[in-house]
Amino acid sequence: MEQIFENIYRIGVPLPGSPLRELSCWFVKGLPGERNLMVDCGFNNDACEQAVRAALDELGCTMDDTDIFLTHLHADHTGLCGRLKTVNNRVYIRACDGARVNGFLTDVYWDNMRAFLPPMGVPEADRMDVRDHPAYKNRISAPVEFTDVNDGWRISVGGYHFEAVDLAGHTPGQLGLWEREKKFMISGDHVLARITPNICLWDYDNDYLAIYLRNLKKVKTMQLDTLLTAHRKVITEVDARIDELTAHHARRLDEICNILESGDATVWQLAHAMHWDFGTGNFADFPPSQRWFALLEVFAHAEHLRRIEKVSCDKQESGWLYHMNH
Numbered sequence: 001m002e003q004i005f006e007n008i009y010r011i012g013v014p015l016p017g018s019p020l021r022e023l024s025c026w027f028v029k030g031l032p033g034e035r036n037l038m039v040d041c042g043f044n045n046d047a048c049e050q051a052v053r054a055a056l057d058e059l060g061c062t063m064d065d066t067d068i069f070l071t072h073l074h075a076d077h078t079g080l081c082g083r084l085k086t087v088n089n090r091v092y093i094r095a096c097d098g099a100r101v102n103g104f105l106t107d108v109y110w111d112n113m114r115a116f117l118p119p120m121g122v123p124e125a126d127r128m129d130v131r132d133h134p135a136y137k138n139r140i141s142a143p144v145e146f147t148d149v150n151d152g153w154r155i156s157v158g159g160y161h162f163e164a165v166d167l168a169g170h171t172p173g174q175l176g177l178w179e180r181e182k183k184f185m186i187s188g189d190h191v192l193a194r195i196t197p198n199i200c201l202w203d204y205d206n207d208y209l210a211i212y213l214r215n216l217k218k219v220k221t222m223q224l225d226t227l228l229t230a231h232r233k234v235i236t237e238v239d240a241r242i243d244e245l246t247a248h249h250a251r252r253l254d255e256i257c258n259i260l261e262s263g264d265a266t267v268w269q270l271a272h273a274m275h276w277d278f279g280t281g282n283f284a285d286f287p288p289s290q291r292w293f294a295l296l297e298v299f300a301h302a303e304h305l306r307r308i309e310k311v312s313c314d315k316q317e318s319g320w321l322y323h324m325n326h
């Protein structure tokens with residue numbers, strides 16, 4: 001555990017089996033008489049729980065005195081919250097993400113996830129099992145009673161005044177906690193150093209890449225000195241990193257267009273033709289857990305291109321076949 005600012009601590013929570021390696025759980029210690037606030041907590045497993053509880057002991061705090069704010073639905077942020085919930089604390093999350101966290105316990109959630117495979121053109125023999133999805137393995141064990149929060153919600157703790165900010169894109173309901181006066185934000189997975197946050201397709205009603213890019217641009221207008229991110233290093237060159245991420249997605253869109261220039265392709269075929277900064281760089285070598293994220297990321301980019309009318313797609317039974325508009 002390390003102290004970053006007055007009353008703000010970073011608890012390193014190990015993420016066994018995940019290429020992310022570690023989650024930064026941000027702990028804001030309340031002033032005398034105040035409750036504490038923990039932001040994100042880790043997978044639902046013993047290693048994560050031990051790391052969090054050891055830090056609580058060191059800080060002289062208990063979960064009864066500590067509320068939890070979950071930036072977004074991913075299991076590395078939320079899985080542990082059921083073990084940390086007591087009758088005396090609250091778990092804050094935006095409603096659309098909270099519903100999905102409890103949804104991880106239902107068949108209907110995973111049936112919907114499985115239903116993305118045919119449109120992406122994944123051959124039957126190659127279809128990943130939902131049990132390989134990280135959110136399946138590391139999810140909560142029983143439904144959790146969440147307290148809904150939204151863009152504009154405010155909380156004062158530890159001498160800080162935080163305002164919840166809509167950071168949707170990485171998930172449908174990601175929120176950050178913005179300290180406007182002190183020019184920093186606890187920003188979940190919206191902007192990460194060295195790794196590019198995964199942008200998935202979550203449904204067919206929204207253009208998640210466009211939402212993400214819009215919320216990247218928004219953060220640039222906030223004049224932040226520091227992002228307390230959920231993985232890897234704290235970011236101090238905020239605008240420069242946002243520019244890099246924006247450029248990354250522009251390159252990805254170009255890459256897809258270049259592939260489609262030489263022939264129509266499904267998401268499955270695009271994923272094989274694209275270059276990846278993971279493992280060997282070849283999608284064919286990815287473990288099933290990473291295939292879920294990679295394919296849904298390609299799908300989000302392809303659907304963005306379709307919405308801006310750069311490409312069209314024929315919805316064939318063997319997969320949606322994308323082609324360039326000329």
Ligand SMILES: [Zn+2]
Nearest residue numbers: 072074170189
């Ligand atoms: Zn995430």
